[in-house]
Amino acid sequence: MYATASDGTKLYYETAGEGGTPILFVHEFGGNYDAWEPQMSFFARRHRCITYAARGYAPSDIPDDVEKYSQAIAASDALAVLDALGIEKAHVVGLSMGGFATLHFGLRYPERALSLTVAxxxxxxxxxxxDYFRNTSLKVAENFEKDPAGFSKIYALGASRVQFQNKDPRGWATFAERLSRHSAVGAANTMRGVQCRRPSFWDLEEELKRMSVPTLVMTGDEDDHCLQPSIYLKKMLPAAGLAILPKTGHTLNLEEPALFNALVADFIAQAEQGAWKVRDPRADPGQVMRTE
Known part of the structure; x- marks a missing residue:
């Protein structure tokens, strides 16, 4: 099944489960729609679950023009999938690149989000x-462009991926094999158009402070370049909670599926009951101890 984005790009999606509130899963750069299988199987028992392949990832369309890829487009693509299914509101769960898309979905279309999980x-x-990240992303784009299957073996052994390999070699091997099937054009354009150009969280401070959609921020404690940004989101977003998974890297939903599912399930249950509220103003971060 395919949704049609605002520019005509076709986005492949799959669904599971018939009852309950909808959950939309948005994958990371190193994944695809099928990387959410542990979550689709688990949450489909009580929810209508949707996963889709981002533009640049087969079987979705793979535009040749890098200008067809951006952070704003990634958020609007998620909306296009919901629109294709006639879904007014959904819980949106995203990992890494998908986590950015999820956050920007909440900033742009808060009325369409029941909750956000930004992992x-x-x-x-x-x-x-x-600057280091942008330069590295451009090099990654070049490497995927030249030899996606060969370079995937290097990319899959990044500093925040080896934790997954150590815990679950079979699961990591499946992740690495999926990565090897990335489109050379799609991977390169995603790196150049989305990763390299997306704004810093620190550039979005005022927007973040105004966005009150219930949000769960998740990170692994060995995913070093997500730790401080995750803490920043916790501080800026009025209705955010922060979960840090111990001895865990970047591929949260596959590396620790049971813990990931439990945390997200509890969060969604609280959000649906109206129990996940904005931070109590009495919890003043400038106060060390109360004296009067």
């Missing part, structure tokens, strides 16, 4: 590493 998001947003 493993932060790469390129830290001021001190922004």
């Amino acid at each position: 493993g998001a932060g790469y390129g947003t830290e001021r001190e590493t922004a």
